[in-house]
Amino acid sequence: MKIYIVGxxxxxxxxxxxxxxxxxxxxxxxxxxxxxxxDKSTPSGNRKRQVEERDNLFYSLIKQKEWIIEDIGRSCFEDGLKESYKIILLEISTKIRNYRIIKRWIKQRLGIEQCIYNPRYKMLKCMLRWSKDYDLGKDNLKDRISTYQEKVIVIRNRKDINNFIERCINSIK
Structure with a gap:
């Protein structure tokens, strides 16, 4: 099974x-x-990998027999969409996403939750902007996955998630 979760x-x-x-x-x-x-030496707390290193990691992963990957659906990982058996598109409401962004940021600031970046106010603003940009379709994710519509499953809420997990459990019995 190869599953790509996007949203x-x-x-x-x-x-x-x-x-x-x-x-x-x-x-x-x-x-x-x-x-x-x-990378603690940078203001953001991380740095971008070189494209070649990123791609080597990615292509070695998608060659494997089974995987579950999750991402915002960056175009550099398009081959993951092609290779996946199922694409799970999480279409969670803006209100819930923004609540989660703020909750997560507070936990990270307090040191309760770990993250790969410095949880500064600037990062909070970026995440809220990314959430808004997603709603505006600025990332073209929905356009790109429309090519793979036959393997896309749209999940909008907790009930959909639980139903999907139940179907997965039933499929392996």
Missing amino acids: SVSSGKSTLAKRLSKTLKIPYQSLDEFVHIP
């Missing part, structure tokens, strides 16, 4: 990937970790 910042991609990984016994990977490396 806006704070749509629940990592949470769903972890849950599916545990349920299906398939490793998952956040593609953010392929794009960025922790």
